[in-house]
Amino acid sequence: MLEPIVVPTAIVWPNNCGQCQSQTGPFVDTHHENRFGDRLYLCASCVRIDALKLGYLEGDEHTKLLHAAEQEGESARALVQMTERRDKLAAELRQAKKTISTLSTELDWHQERVVQLERAITEDARSRLAIVGDDAA
Numbered sequence: 186m187l188e189p190i191v192v193p194t195a196i197v198w199p200n201n202c203g204q205c206q207s208q209t210g211p212f213v214d215t216h217h218e219n220r221f222g223d224r225l226y227l228c229a230s231c232v233r234i235d236a237l238k239l240g241y242l243e244g245d246e247h248t249k250l251l252h253a254a255e256q257e258g259e260s261a262r263a264l265v266q267m268t269e270r271r272d273k274l275a276a277e278l279r280q281a282k283k284t285i286s287t288l289s290t291e292l293d294w295h296q297e298r299v300v301q302l303e304r305a306i307t308e309d310a311r312s313r314l315a316i317v318g319d320d321a322a
């Protein structure tokens with residue numbers, strides 16, 4: 186038999202707390218399933234309430250733990266958001282580097298073309314000057 190573990194989300198059906206039907210984690214995943222295969226999860230709030238009812242927690246301690254768990258949940262959500270933002274920015278950075286590389290290649294090509302055109306214009310001007318002579322200048 187597997188030991189109960191704490192999980193951030195209830196990923197197995199019915200994806201909620203077996204006591205209050207909350208879908209907000211974290212949960213204790215009991216690894217127990219009924220005959221329909223429904224997994225029994227218990228949310229942190231129900232575990233705290235049950236512990237209080239059983240006399241395992243004092244009221245003040247319960248309140249402190251409740252606040253600590255709320256803060257932990259907020260921190261976990263903030264971490265998930267920051268991780269998503271970091272991944273998004275990293276993807277944007279990769280795309281920007283690709284664009285810079287493409288533009289740099291195009292810029293090199295255009296600069297080479299400018300040099301070629303300047304040479305052609307200079308040669309053309311010299312050959313025209315040779316026809317009329319330097320006196321025309």
Ligand SMILES: [Zn+2]
Pocket residue numbers: 202203204205206207227228229230231232
């Ligand atoms: Zn619950």
